Amino acid sequence: MASSEMDFEITKSDKYSILLPTYNEKENLPIIIWLIMKYLDSSEYDFEVIIIDDGSPDGTLDVAKQLQKIYGPTKIILRPRERKLGLGTAYIHGIKHATGNFVIIMDADLSHHPKFIPKFIELQAKKDYDVVSGSRYIGDGGVYGWDFKRKLISRGANFVTQLLLRPGASDLTGSFRLYKKDVLQKLIDSCVSKGYVFQMEMIIRARQLKYTIGEVPITFVDRVYGESKLGGSEIVQFVKSLLYLFATT
Numbered sequence: 001m002a003s004s005e006m007d008f009e010i011t012k013s014d015k016y017s018i019l020l021p022t023y024n025e026k027e028n029l030p031i032i033i034w035l036i037m038k039y040l041d042s043s044e045y046d047f048e049v050i051i052i053d054d055g056s057p058d059g060t061l062d063v064a065k066q067l068q069k070i071y072g073p074t075k076i077i078l079r080p081r082e083r084k085l086g087l088g089t090a091y092i093h094g095i096k097h098a099t100g101n102f103v104i105i106m107d108a109d110l111s112h113h114p115k116f117i118p119k120f121i122e123l124q125a126k127k128d129y130d131v132v133s134g135s136r137y138i139g140d141g142g143v144y145g146w147d148f149k150r151k152l153i154s155r156g157a158n159f160v161t162q163l164l165l166r167p168g169a170s171d172l173t174g175s176f177r178l179y180k181k182d183v184l185q186k187l188i189d190s191c192v193s194k195g196y197v198f199q200m201e202m203i204i205r206a207r208q209l210k211y212t213i214g215e216v217p218i219t220f221v222d223r224v225y226g227e228s229k230l231g232g233s234e235i236v237q238f239v240k241s242l243l244y245l246f247a248t249t
């Protein structure tokens with residue numbers, strides 16, 4: 001048993017692969033890795049962290065190599081790519097190297113706090129969910145540090161998607177999630193979007209394919225170091241993909 005509660009069980013063979021895509025995260029990476037180790041090492045969970053760096057000019061990969069020396073090559077796995085190829089394809093690349101039967105995806109910029117990971121794992125184990133999604137829009141979840149424009153974009157994207165596609169999950173654009181690996185692979189194979197919109201399509205496809213989705217309230221705290229890579233082109237891509245999904249599903 002990995003928890004004091006006796007109403008769920010983590011099988012000894014369960015392993016969690018945490019995918020961390022990075023682009024210019026040299027300040028954030030050591031802290032997020034330290035927090036992951038703090039919250040997971042103290043548990044009995046078997047896990048690995050896969051860092052997918054896309055040729056960050058700030059030297060994130062060098063920092064990742066140092067971390068690998070500290071925590072060991074079985075805990076920290078480096079799967080870099082030569083150049084910035086986008087968040088969606090970074091996950092697709094990462095999953096190819098995941099050895100766990102569960103995959104956790106999260107941002108490396110400290111917006112997603114690793115303290116929530118055990119909650120994802122416990123909920124999944126309790127109900128055998130195919131997907132557990134972190135939600136900023138249920139219970140005591142929330143967003144901290146975003147300006148009005150960014151909140152409006154996120155709320156607006158969720159609202160319009162809820163209206164058009166009725167996905168039955170409250171946070172569609174968030175990217176703090178746990179998947180059964182085989183489910184994630186099937187969802188990736190069925191998704192057509194790349195970039196940020198990928199997160200939304202994954203939930204829509206999960207519903208289509210009748211996978212079960214659980215939700216854990218999470219707080220999303222805007223990054224302190226570095227900059228968001230969300231720009232106008234991602235927003236245009238989101239709207240295009242939303243209309244495509246509306247027309248085809």
Ligand SMILES: Nc1nc2c(ncn2[C@@H]2O[C@H](COP(=O)(O)OP(=O)(O)O[C@H]3O[C@H](CO)[C@@H](O)[C@H](O)[C@@H]3O)[C@@H](O)[C@H]2O)c(=O)[nH]1
Nearest residue numbers: 021022023052054086087090107108109173175228229230
């Ligand atoms: N490898 C790689 N990593 C990337 C790339 N672009 C971004 N990342 C990494 O992906 C994570 C999130 O990137 P940000 O650019 O900081 O995301 P954001 O604007 O804060 O957006 C967040 O909120 C969106 C809306 O809720 C989410 O859709 C998005 O996934 C992310 O969680 C960070 O760890 C960042 O380094 C890329 O092209 N390649």
